Amino acid sequence: MTAQLEAPHTTAAVEWHVVCPVAQLLRERGVAALVPGAGQVAVFRLADGSVRVVGNRDPFSGANVMSRGIVGTRAGSPTVASPMYKQVFDLVTGRCLDDEAVALPTYASRVHAGMVFVAVAAR
Amino acid sequence: MSTSSAPQPHGAPAHLVVVGNGMVGQRLVESLRARDESGRWRVTVLCEEPRPAYDRVALSSWFTGASEADLCLVPEGFYDGDPLLDLRVGESAVAVDRAARTVTTSTGAVVAYDALVLATGSYAFVPPIEGKDLPGAFVYRTIADLEEMRAHAAGRRVGAVVGGGLLGLEAANALLGLGLETHVVEFAPRLMAVQVDEGGGAVLRRHIERLGITVHAGTATAALRPGGDGSVARMEFADGNGIDTDLVVFAAGVRARDELARSSGLTVGPRGGVVVDSACRTEDPRVFAIGECACIDGGVYGLVAPGYAMAEVVADRLLDGASEFPGADLSTKLKLLGVDVASFGDAHAASPGALEVVYTDQVAGTYKKLVLSDDAQTLLGGVLVGDASAYPALRGLVGGPLPGTPEEVLVGTAELAGPTGNAVVCSCAGVTAGEITTAICEGGCADVPSLKSCTRAGTGCGSCVPLLKKMLADAGVQQSRGLCEHFPELNRADLFDIVRVRQVRTFSQLVREHGTGRGCDICKPVVASILASLGNGHILAGEQAALQDTNDHFLANIQKDGTYSVVPRIPGGEITPDKLIVIGEVARDFGLYTKITGGQRIDLFGARVEQLPAIWRRLVDAGFESGHAYGKSLRTVKSCVGSTWCRYGVQDSVGLAIDLELRYRGLRGPHKIKAGVSGCARECAEARSKDIGIIATEKGWNLYVGGNGGFTPRHAELLLSDLTTEELVRYVDRYLMYYVRTADRLQRTAAWVEALDGGIDHLRSVIVEDSLGICAELDAAMAAHVDGYADEWRAALDDPETLRRFASFVNAPGEPDRDIVFVVERDQPRPARPEERVLIGGPRLEVRK
Ligand code: SRM
Ligand SMILES: Cc1cc2nc3c(=O)[nH]c(=O)nc-3n(C[C@H](O)[C@H](O)[C@H](O)COP(=O)(O)OP(=O)(O)OC[C@H]3O[C@@H](n4cnc5c(N)ncnc54)[C@H](O)[C@@H]3O)c2cc1C
Ligand code: SF4
């Protein structure tokens, strides 16, 4: 079990939602998940085993497909390429590296007791 | 002062105090620090906000997940340990004594200066109405404002924005994102009155309303009234109407923060702003003002680009330069709530005699206007709403002749020539075409990132990036030979040889030993294809799964709405009635759109990921297999009906097409591979437009290679004539394997043959005369492919681990994606268009059983 903790990016109180066993995630591949308060998210497991979570909606096509993109790196930062029109997004910041005006929402995540958790702002 | 404050190069550094660490103040410090090599200036920066400079232009992205660190403008470590820089966060200037040359700060400290720069920006203007200070009323200027807005919005329902300009619409977008029912109240009769004209405003309004935002134009806000909890509950309009709202954002304009100048007796402009000359200097030679707080040439600019220009001027002046403010380009392009809006040059046709040409497309929701000189020869400006793709090119043409008739330019048929010389390419950073060209030709910039760091072009709003790319291409920049940043020196053929000769089995090993990083969407599919060409089991086995493009990963073709299409193989286009019926039944039962393709088979569209296995199960049970429509692999071998039925046919083209399709099915290559077989020279199979074209003769077959339809059509060239079937298969085997080994990524055979040194003669010498001595290897490789073939759909169905990936949601595998919405057209489903989705309003239209 890896206990990896990251600071949630919101300052408001957050709710953690369990998504799936981390063992179910292929390395360098994503899955989509439904998370209350966030809608569809894309959950990625990186080569080093860490987990990153961004919105599943591709801002360029409007389709919910980000989880199906190819994971990689650009200048060392982990990225995912939209499977639709191939724009690349930074998996840490959510920023689109091909169009600075565009970003995916990002969500804090942690792996605890073998399960992946995703944080959303408490409402 | 002839910069009397400027210290001499070898003396003790003089002291510069910068009031304000906003976008412009920070730019000044960076620019000065970069130019002041001999350390003539020591700089103290007073920063009122609780955090150092951040990207205010991108403020709204804070709501969509950008963190404070993402927005931060201060390069890492910039202020740390530099003895010449002192950033005082949370400390503001409260008074300036010009006679004593000191600034008093909020901590009571008194700081002496040799030069002072005011970079205090603006504050949001709040109209003096009753209730403006109630809890729940906000402005939209700082990260702190956004934090408070978000906290207040939690659990509340309605929000209203006062002001329908650029900022107001951005705020409205943020309220929508916070899940509030959103209203925009604008005093002027249209939205974005500063940027767009009446026609553009109307088109914009329709777009905005379609998003569910209620627009109240021509409406004045009169008062805010509290509810039971003491915070805003109602907004009243001057006409007596009003709306219930829980949150109000004032975005009704900004005013320069010139209070320090006023209290220290400096002149301010008629509508505010510290009056400065073209050197950004006030009447006191030791005091400068830059950015939004400055009034220069009689104007105050609310955009960052003119502010940056002022920062550069002052950095230069502090070092004895003679720069002057060049004037501002007020062109803007934005994507507001998904709608492109751009205005440039004389957008309101204010020049004497200016002509306007307007083109509106009600259906597409676009509005385009060009402003021309009175002789209609010179472009003066324009407005684009709904589609601003022509903006970068048009902006570069302002002041010059139109490259076509106005109609051609507006509907986008004219070749828009690239800008040259002094035309501004990047208005955010004020970079001209000439500077970009210099950076490319003399500065060695070979890609957009290097242009950004070299010229700063493209570092602001990003709208000039497409133009930068085009200028690089036009300058004939040789892209490096490598595939991508992970394999900077190796192309596909190199990688193929490494994998083959060293028997590399995984991407991880390859990138560790021969590349850097963890790959990307360019190199991973290439390596996946190489591994597949060399026979490494199922393409979704082990680590290979993570390398595949979405099409290969789901063994189907992704469509615009995220659903997939399913194409069973129908070799040679021949199909039994029973199998046709099965396809019809599957399509009917799963509600799939059905179409006969240009490749003589049938495509079934609109399958959601979680439906794919069930669809394949039915097809596989009926004897179908994957048609690899998703792969860079053999597609179809098209055939005409041939000698079996046709009165002119001289050979059995259907029989040969089926044999070839079954032989090469599943072969993965640099790009897709298509073939055609015609039963006589009438060529009904269009074989000469294929990678492999075969045409029957009295004596056997003629073999043509390197044909292409598609983007750059090319007729296949005759390689060999009158072959027996056995000979034909042997040469096609070798041709394909030689191509698979040596072509570039995404290079069809047509381009590959053209690029071969010696062209088709070289090819003939290699695969017929064996000039390279590799024919035995090529033959063996093809034999291994043919023996190793297995249907990918069946293999996936047989493996529970793989099947589990065909789930819509990992935590709700059977749940469909509710955003996929179909409508019925000509008795079949198709994806709903955005405007239809609004009409349908969420619930699925039932077209599936
Ligand atoms: C379905 C079909 C159109 C139709 O309804 O008839 C089609 C559909 C697509 N074609 Fe095609 N092409 C289809 C026949 C053709 C043909 C005609 C032919 O094969 O006889 C051509 C011209 C011949 C040629 O390839 O040289 C053709 C030239 C292209 C090209 C341009 C290739 C080029 O070299 O320039 C692309 C783009 C690419 O592959 O990069 C393309 C790409 C596509 C893609 C894969 C676009 C995409 O990435 O989403 C389409 C998706 C298919 C799907 O099922 O979702 N399609 N496409 C045809 C499927 C044939 C089949 O049964 O497999
Ligand atoms: C939401 C939003 C979107 C925008 N979008 C765009 C856009 O797309 N394009 C564009 O060109 N512009 C845009 N702008 C405008 C742009 O942000 C400003 O033009 C730019 O920030 C001006 O820079 P500045 O340094 O002059 O002022 P600011 O960035 O406001 O910085 C001034 C700083 O000085 C501080 N200060 C004030 N008084 C004192 C004092 N007495 N002591 C110490 N510190 C003090 C303030 O707290 C502030 O931090 C946008 C603005 C907002 C709010
Ligand atoms: S021609 Fe274009 S639109 Fe038509 S199927 Fe081919 S790729 Fe799609």
Ligand code: FES
């Ligand atoms: S025009 Fe905005 S970054 Fe170049």
